Amino acid sequence: MTHHQNVNYEKEFEEYLTREKHLALMVLARAKKYGDSKIAVRHKAYGQWEAFTWKQFGELIESAAKGLLSFGVKEFDFIGIFSNNRVEWAVVDYASFAVRACSVPVYATNSAKELEYIVNDCGIRILFVEKQEHYDKAMSIIDPSKTLEKIIVFDRNTKIANDPRVMLFDDFIAMGKKSGLDAKLQERLAKVQSDDLSTLIYTSGTTGEPKGVMLTHKNWFAMLFGTGYHIPVEPTDVNLAFLPLSHVFERAWSYFILCNDAQVDYCHDTKALLDFLKESRPHFMCSVPRMWEKVYGTIMDGIKSAPPAKQKLFNWALEIGGKYQYLKKDHKPIPLGLKFKHAIATKLVLHKIRDLFGGRNKVFNCGGSAFSGEISEFFFKAGVFILQGYGMTECFVICVSNPERNKFGTCGPVVPLMQVRISPEGEIQAKGPSMTQGYWNKPELTKSLFTEDGWIKTGDVGFIDSEGFITVTDRIKDLFKTSGGKYIAPQQIETLFKEDIYFEQAAAIGDGRKFVSALIVPAFEPLEKWAKKNNIEFSTREELVKHPEVIKFYRERIDYLTRDLGQVEQIKKFTLLPHEFTQENGEITPTQKIRRKVINEHYKDIIEAMYAE
Structure with missing residues (x-):
């Protein structure tokens, strides 16, 4: 804190906010400034890299904004985005801002039920979806929904029904382009304020139902100002947007990169990350x-x-x-x-x-x-x-x-x-x-x-x-007390396992118990290689995790990884599980955090068996 005592952050932020004002104005000003001289965004939605100059990006945003106006979008309406990272995601986000509406992202991994909750909670009328799986989930909730009227699909290879409520994104852009609503768009843009609501971000939360966090444009600019104050970005830099844009971290950082005139490459498939890194060669990236x-x-x-x-x-x-x-x-x-x-x-x-x-x-x-x-x-x-x-x-x-x-x-x-x-x-x-x-x-x-x-x-x-x-x-909710009255922080124990290639997931157990135990999900790829190398025969994962040699192997690794923990925090017993904790079963959140209550419930019998004396 000592370095910058003579800096007046509040005054600097006010000047910054006066200059940028609103995210729609921020992005459209860059489009005007750079035109075709510079690439704004790229993605590989169809297998090959596709680049969009600032001019192309700006035009797409304006066409999408006019498309929203054609559909009668009012100020502060909620527009849903149910998709992996890609250029269209950003286009719809900025287009919503340009008509003074609010975007509502939904994690691409969410189930139809989770999608339905968000659509109903804030009354989404227009929902943008990425590809077949997202389209199918959206179609399954449109009839019962009181508010959902339109589904617009990004991926042009999606098989869509011949239904007036559905259209492809390309057609939506063409409609906006031909709409003749330029004056109306300028009228909306002239009204925007920094204190306008910009988005609802539904936090999965490890407990209870999702909650829509309200953020204004000023909130975003405060994030950009604070985060980026000591991290210089050049206009020639490239950022790889690898984390989901539905998460505040990636979204704020991608805004920050574009606000600094640099380029964003969107990664739509986290499993192919190493290829994306080789091809994008990013200067910056948000990661977990x-x-x-x-x-x-x-x-x-x-x-x-x-x-x-x-x-x-x-x-x-x-x-x-x-x-x-x-x-x-x-x-x-x-x-x-x-x-x-x-x-x-x-x-x-x-x-x-x-x-x-x-x-x-x-x-x-x-x-x-x-x-x-x-x-x-x-x-x-x-x-x-x-x-x-x-x-x-x-x-x-x-x-x-x-x-x-x-x-x-x-x-x-x-x-x-x-x-x-x-x-x-x-x-x-x-x-x-x-x-x-x-x-x-x-x-x-x-x-x-x-x-x-x-x-x-x-x-x-x-x-x-x-x-x-x-x-x-x-x-705070995750801290637990053993029956001996000692407080345990489970995350600190679980983090120790994560640096080992043979562990995929772990949940430390022990609330009100005599000792700490753990449920361990092995990383099966390296484990199966190890088993073959050591001539351990197995035909299923169930057999593999019950094999005495495998259990002994994990016991040794656990003891080594937790060697610096206090006596009370040591893992006395553990059980290897044959499958991962999943979002579908409610065991982890979209950001991969453990829902402890659900896990304690789902694995009740296994947990009890570890404490049966």
Whole structure:
């Protein structure tokens, strides 16, 4: 916090807000400024990269906006977007803003039932869907819905019914283009304000039904201002939008990139991430810990089985990388000898790690759940900067590391304009111009989100160190007490497993119990390879997880990974599950967070068996 005492953030933010005002104006001003001279966005929706210049992007947004006006969209109507990341997603988002309406994203992985809840909760009339699976889900809810009138489909290969309520996006754009509603669009644009409601983001929440978080344009600009204050972006930079745009993190960051005149490449398929990285070669990307844990696990597993000389070279290269990067980060001179060694280390080892991510990386933000400082430091030594941040849809961003101020294992320093305090119970509470005014249509829940004096209750336990860095320990709701009265933070235990290639998911159990146990979902691909290598015969996953050799193998790994935990936190017993926790079964949220209540319910018998003496 000490670095910028002479900076008046409030005044700077006011000037920024006066200049940009509204996200529709922001994007259309860029389209006008750059025309065909520069690419704004790209995607691979049909297998090949397709690029759109600022002019093309701007024209698509204006045509879509006029299409919405043709359908009689009024100010502050809600427009649904049920799709993976692609250019059309952004077009509809900005087009909704341009007619002073609000966009409502739905996670592409949501079920028809979850979609229906959102459509009915805020009364969506027009819903944009991506492809067959989304279209089919939307069609299954249109008849019973009181409000849903139109379904517009992005993917032109979707088989759609001959139904006046349905149309392809291409036709929708053509309709908007021919509508002659330019004057009406200009009229709407002339009325927009920074305090206009822009969106509802339904947070899945690990408990209860989804809640629509209301965010204004001013809220978004406060996020962009705070997050980006210490992260410089050049107009020549490329961002890979890998996390779902339905999540506040990716959406805010993609707005920030376009607001800085840079380019966004949309990734529609997270399973093909490594290909996208090679082709897009992004300077920036938002990520979640799971991605880094998997890459780290794979690299470390490969090193463990490498010949000793190779292992030695690898460790030497990392050590040199660390010395070099720490000096560089602190703006200290780098001795010539170290520069020379670093060049060799890069050539022989480190470039291979950087190249996985396309080799141009400046900063990869990471957030969404607990993340190991050890993994973050490993990549730092290899020249890949992962900056951890922390926030919630209701109040984003609270803190984020930046290239100058970064402490592994923390979520970084508090961002400009945000105030943070820790309640007597240890809860992180925050206040700032990016915070929501509340949940759509849910006055009671809105009231319980705030303290008496108007701060947001994050529901997270954590602390702030003497330099202003925040560390989050766990969700208050997730902390549990053993029958011996000891408080346990399950996320801290579960995070330890994630850096191991053989673990896919884990849930620590132990509320009111004598000891801590765990349900473990193995990563079956590496486990099956290991089993074949060790001549373990199995015909199903059920057989595999019950095999004594496999159980012994996991027991040893668990003991090793949890070696630094206190006696009470040690995993005394565990059960390997033959299948993953899924969103369909309600066991995890769309952002892969564990719903503990559901898991305790679904696996009741297995859990009881671990405690039966």
